[in-house]
Amino acid sequence: MVEDLRLDSLEGVGPVTTRKLSDAGVHNVMDLIVRGPVEIAEITGMEKDTAEKIVNKARQHLVETGLISKDFVTATEVYKRRQDIGKISTGTNCLDTLFDGGVETQALTEVYGEFGSGKTQFAHTLAVMVQKPKAEGGLDGGVLYIDTENTFRPERIVSIAQAHEMDPEKVLDRIIVARAYNSAHQTLILEEAGPVIEENNVKLIVVDSAVGLFRAEYLGRGTLSNRQQKLNHFVHMLSRIAETYNCAALATNQVMASPDVFFGDPTRPIGGNVVAHTSTYRIYFKKSGKKRIARMVDSPHHPEEEVIFGLGEAGVIDPEDTEKKVAKKPAKKLSKKEKESEPEPEIIVSSTELQMVEPTEDADSDDLMSLEE
Ligand code: GTP
Ligand code: MG
Numbered sequence: 001m002v003e004d005l006r007l008d009s010l011e012g013v014g015p016v017t018t019r020k021l022s023d024a025g026v027h028n029v030m031d032l033i034v035r036g037p038v039e040i041a042e043i044t045g046m047e048k049d050t051a052e053k054i055v056n057k058a059r060q061h062l063v064e065t066g067l068i069s070k071d072f073v074t075a076t077e078v079y080k081r082r083q084d085i086g087k088i089s090t091g092t093n094c095l096d097t098l099f100d101g102g103v104e105t106q107a108l109t110e111v112y113g114e115f116g117s118g119k120t121q122f123a124h125t126l127a128v129m130v131q132k133p134k135a136e137g138g139l140d141g142g143v144l145y146i147d148t149e150n151t152f153r154p155e156r157i158v159s160i161a162q163a164h165e166m167d168p169e170k171v172l173d174r175i176i177v178a179r180a181y182n183s184a185h186q187t188l189i190l191e192e193a194g195p196v197i198e199e200n201n202v203k204l205i206v207v208d209s210a211v212g213l214f215r216a217e218y219l220g221r222g223t224l225s226n227r228q229q230k231l232n233h234f235v236h237m238l239s240r241i242a243e244t245y246n247c248a249a250l251a252t253n254q255v256m257a258s259p260d261v262f263f264g265d266p267t268r269p270i271g272g273n274v275v276a277h278t279s280t281y282r283i284y285f286k287k288s289g290k291k292r293i294a295r296m297v298d299s300p301h302h303p304e305e306e307v308i309f310g311l312g313e314a315g316v317i318d319p320e321d322t323e324k325k326v327a328k329k330p331a332k333k334l335s336k337k338e339k340e341s342e343p344e345p346e347i348i349v350s351s352t353e354l355q356m357v358e359p360t361e362d363a364d365s366d367d368l369m370s371l372e373e
Contacts (some may be wrong), residue, residue: 002113005029005030006019007027007028007029009061010029010054012057013054015048020045021044022323023044024040024043025043025191025192027194028136030062030244031191032054032055033055033058033059033068033178033240034241034244036241036372037051037054037055039178040055044059056210067244084105084141084246085101085106086246087103087105087137088103088139088203088204088248089102089141089313090140091125091128091129091137091164091315092121092316094294094307094318095122095309096137097161098294098296098302098305098307099302099303102279103248104248105203105247107174108235108238108239108244108250108279108280108281109248109250109251109252109280109283110251110281110283111123111253111282111285112252112254112282112283112285113254113255113284113286114254114285116139116287117285117286118285118309119209120151121316122250122315122316123206123327124152124153124156124157124160124251124315126204126250127143128157128160128161128171128362129164129313130142130143131143131166132166134146141174141176141203142202143203143204144178144193144196144205144206145195146178146186146206146208147179147208148179148186148207148209148212149208150179152179153228157171157175160314163315166319174197181219183217183218183230183237186207187233190234190237190238190241193241194241194245195212202245203248203318204247204248204250205242205247206252207251207252208250208251210234211254212254214227214230214234218230238251238278239280248280279298281296281299282297282298283297288308291319292311296303308317
């Protein structure tokens with residue numbers, strides 16, 4: 001398979017082009033597809049036509065080797081490809097119920113919620129769970145953890161691994177951590193990720209958080225379109241990587257209070273529409289005393305529902321397991337009564353609703369502007 005992906009395995013791509021491409025961070029045939037012709041032309045300085053030809057050849061090549069599907073396929077083939085989708089168990093019954101088995105590969109999953117709602121703990125837990133054998137809910141795969149907030153903690157990995165009766169040293173070894181210092185660096189890490197993903201059989205890419213650096217760097221209205229464009233590029237690349245390499249992508253996103261939303265929960269993800277349109281699944285995490293609530297907000301095939309979960313030594317846990325994860329119990333879903341007794345029962349703003357909110361002059365509503373459509 002690695003042989004098949006070499007740039008010079010493409011007809012008409014000689015040493016000169018190979019060097020040009022690899023100088024620009026494009027190391028294999030998959031990378032060509034992930035970056036696309038417009039970008040390839042931009043970063044290598046080659047003619048757009050040439051870039052298009054090369055990318056088309058790359059696509060053909062991957063279709064022939066069976067690594068990606070043809071442009072026109074029957075629904076049967078789409079169905080077959082979807083059979084390859086792997087699921088990573090969350091290690092809890094409650095969240096597995098919400099995710100209908102686990103977090104999927106070939107998809108981008110966005111988890112958003114306020115500070116302390118458990119996004120980072122969830123990411124750490126998945127980074128351990130994905131390494132379990134398939135029979136135990138994992139994918140026997142490695143992890144690429146892009147840490148933009150300096151909140152990756154190996155100690156947490158150790159305790160989560162121990163709680164799941166795994167060897168902590170081995171688990172740590174299979175997590176490749178990339179600390180991103182600014183948004184351009186964050187993007188670069190992803191652009192260069194191809195070989196890392198292949199060599200380490202990466203089945204989970206975490207970006208915690210996806211939007212934070214972009215938001216911190218691009219302040220004010222004038223820079224907004226630039227920011228959304230760059231963020232858009234990043235998020236699209238992430239989801240293309242998830243599809244091409246058949247791995248799960250998990251992006252976290254903080255929410256901020258938005259005073260211009262009068263009805264429903266006055267929080268929304270800070271990436272605005274760019275992230276919302278690209279993610280396949282969106283999950284909202286919310287604090288409720290010591291417990292946490294997770295809600296499936298957007299999904300092509302999951303019902304909208306909510307579950308209660310907890311945080312503990314073992315990462316995300318079932319609400320009834322106070323500290324250590326114990327034997328399997330049926331998932332706890334919110335009963336109607338519990339929902340009613342919630343301290344602040346609120347309706348979550350769906351991404352469709354978000355699109356309908358008119359941007360105001362308030363600086364924060366900048367996030368609502370989308371460049372996608
Ligand atoms: P931001 O990154 O600030 O947006 O928050 P986040 O959503 O990533 O929150 P994070 O996942 O870091 O959750 C922090 C919470 O997890 C803490 O408030 C603790 O309640 C809980 N937590 C973290 N580690 C442990 C632990 O070892 N044991 C227990 N019981 N709880 C923990
Ligand atoms: Mg965090």
